[in-house]
Amino acid sequence: MPEIIHVMVGALSDARGRIVVSKRPDHVHQGGLWEFPGGKLESGESPAAGLKRELAEELGIQVRASRPLIRVHHDYGDRHVLLDVHRVDDYAGIPHGREGQPLDWLTPGDMDPAAFPAADRPIITALRLPTLMLITGEDPRQPEAFLARLRDALDAGVRLVQLRAHDLSASDYASLAQAAFELCERQGAQLLLNRDPAEVAHIARHGLHLASPTLMALATRPGRSNDLVGASCHDPRQLARAVELGLDYALLSPVKPTATHPEADPLGWRAFSDWVDPLPLPVYALGGLTADDLNEAVQHGAQGIAAIRGLWPAS
Numbered sequence: 001m002p003e004i005i006h007v008m009v010g011a012l013s014d015a016r017g018r019i020v021v022s023k024r025p026d027h028v029h030q031g032g033l034w035e036f037p038g039g040k041l042e043s044g045e046s047p048a049a050g051l052k053r054e055l056a057e058e059l060g061i062q063v064r065a066s067r068p069l070i071r072v073h074h075d076y077g078d079r080h081v082l083l084d085v086h087r088v089d090d091y092a093g094i095p096h097g098r099e100g101q102p103l104d105w106l107t108p109g110d111m112d113p114a115a116f117p118a119a120d121r122p123i124i125t126a127l128r129l130p131t132l133m134l135i136t137g138e139d140p141r142q143p144e145a146f147l148a149r150l151r152d153a154l155d156a157g158v159r160l161v162q163l164r165a166h167d168l169s170a171s172d173y174a175s176l177a178q179a180a181f182e183l184c185e186r187q188g189a190q191l192l193l194n195r196d197p198a199e200v201a202h203i204a205r206h207g208l209h210l211a212s213p214t215l216m217a218l219a220t221r222p223g224r225s226n227d228l229v230g231a232s233c234h235d236p237r238q239l240a241r242a243v244e245l246g247l248d249y250a251l252l253s254p255v256k257p258t259a260t261h262p263e264a265d266p267l268g269w270r271a272f273s274d275w276v277d278p279l280p281l282p283v284y285a286l287g288g289l290t291a292d293d294l295n296e297a298v299q300h301g302a303q304g305i306a307a308i309r310g311l312w313p314a315s
């Protein structure tokens, strides 16, 4: 097993949500590509101290508050890196290229993954995804009340919605999806359809969410190239499949006991974090969680929380 190079990386944003990126010099590893500022952890140094030191050296800023975004293991063949990426929520100073490196500020949507090292793809996805995913609750058979509640959730700030309505016929699902898509578009939110991908091939959406049996049955990633695609997972085998298919994200459940699946054994945060840590993709925690669990989830390596009851507004 080659030595793992532990790299501390900062995602630092401005008031407009743009993230600072810097250009790697031509002569170094992955030279000429854009990167997120950071560098190698020194021996004996804590990750928090390493992040502070690297961002002070490279950008001339002092980190005041940060939280984990994602950890990415990547094998380049000649070296194995662990990118330990943190969002920097608060800092002092004005970022500038202290080592003469060019800087740019980009919204995650404007980042071209091909302009970054291969290991950075999951970082860009994690930056594009919000920390909360709403999974729609019952009762989709009452579309007006259902859409009113979806509107309330969007008004409250939800920006990623998974339309789960297994009891509906294909045509009722299609009508509900169309109405939900319009509401989401109006608020700049993304709508993911949780349905057989072949059945929803022509329905407007921002992406697809795969149930775990669908995930295990597929041989290739479904959908259009611009679809955001993720899947529900319950064990390491399903998580590995999501990675193999090149999906953008996974949900892992149940973390805590849940009313939706009372028979399932909860994982707890320890197993959640052990299973998620080696994976190069953002993973939402699901099962018995509310927005109040967000900080604990993020500290255990989650992209954020997905929830039905915890985020679907009461009627």
Ligand SMILES: Nc1nc2c([nH]c(=O)n2[C@@H]2O[C@H](COP(=O)(O)OP(=O)(O)OP(=O)(O)O)[C@@H](O)[C@H]2O)c(=O)[nH]1
Residues within 6 Å of the ligand: 005, 007, 008, 009, 028, 029, 030, 034, 035, 036, 037, 038, 039, 040, 041, 079, 081, 083, 117, 118, 119, 120
């Ligand atoms: N900082 C940073 N490094 C990255 C990113 N993506 C990525 O693959 N890496 C890799 O992680 C390693 C970081 O090394 P570095 O050269 O930046 O570290 P450093 O500042 O401590 O450099 P040094 O070798 O001059 O002491 C390199 O192999 C680099 O290619 C990224 O987005 N940011």
